[in-house]
Amino acid sequence: EPEVTQTPSHQVTQMGQEVILRCVPISNHLYFYWYRQILGQKVEFLVSFYNNEISEKSEIFDDQFSVERPDGSNFTLKIRSTKLEDSAMYFCASSEESRRSTDTQYFGPGTRLTVL
Amino acid sequence: TQLLEQSPQFLSIQEGENLTVYCNSSSVFSSLQWYRQEPGEGPVLLVTVVTGGEVKKLKRLTFQFGDARKDSSLHITAAQPGDTGLYLCAGTKRGADGLTFGKGTHLIIQP
Numbered sequence: 699e700p701e702v703t704q705t706p707s708h709q710v711t712q713m714g715q716e717v718i719l720r721c722v723p724i725s726n727h728l729y730f731y732w733y734r735q736i737l738g739q740k741v742e743f744l745v746s747f748y749n750n751e752i753s754e755k756s757e758i759f760d761d762q763f764s765v766e767r768p769d770g771s772n773f774t775l776k777i778r779s780t781k782l783e784d785s786a787m788y789f790c791a792s793s794e795e796s797r798r799s800t801d802t803q804y805f806g807p808g809t810r811l812t813v814l
Numbered sequence: 815t816q817l818l819e820q821s822p823q824f825l826s827i828q829e830g831e832n833l834t835v836y837c838n839s840s841s842v843f844s845s846l847q848w849y850r851q852e853p854g855e856g857p858v859l860l861v862t863v864v865t866g867g868e869v870k871k872l873k874r875l876t877f878q879f880g881d882a883r884k885d886s887s888l889h890i891t892a893a894q895p896g897d898t899g900l901y902l903c904a905g906t907k908r909g910a911d912g913l914t915f916g917k918g919t920h921l922i923i924q925p
Contacts, residue, residue, distance in 0.1 A: 733913075740915045740917045740918070741902070744912075746912060753911050754912060789856050789857070802862045803847070805849070806856050
């Protein structure tokens with residue numbers, strides 16, 4: 699069964715460093731998403747991406763974040779200058795249909811980001 | 815702010831018992847999804863409900879979407895230790911991309 703994959707599974711970085719989290723969405727899906735989950739808290743939406751541009755972003759997704767689809771398969775989240783409060787699990791998700799449908803989002807296993 | 819409130823937050827019952835967990839909101843959602851999440855892993859989809867009043871069954875799990883599409887429930891019959899986990903509900907609003915998640919119900923089924 700097709701699945702969303704994410705690398706690395708765990709990333710440790712120093713405060714102020716840049717990190718890139720990588721995702722390979724399900725191959726025939728058109729919409730891609732990033733979510734984060736701070737330890738003990740609920741999953742929060744960061745950004746959605748469609749047709750090579752941001753479709754929607756939350757207020758969490760500020761100027762230090764960016765997303766890119768550098769090739770036909772990868773979808774990346776870059777954090778330019780990490781802060782301690784960026785420590786969280788970051789989940790990538792993908793869905794087949796457009797935002798106006800009720801299509802299901804499928805989640806990857808997550809990348810645990812630890813900022814020291 | 816669209817909130818999804820899940821209750822109870824924690825539930826511990828004996829194997830073989832039945833249980834219901836709830837997901838409530840004051841907002842209308844286009845659809846609602848139930849996920850199960852294991853520690854350190856991503857949410858795994860259980861079911862998506864779309865139509866008000868819709869009922870879906872997945873073996874011993876029964877999911878219902880409220881008539882007004884503001885709430886949902888998950889009922890488990892004859893719970894087993896393998897049902898132990900964190901159950902999350904998440905809703906989509908019309909015209910929006912991002913899912914709104916509840917905080918989840920931590921379920922423990924004791925043998």
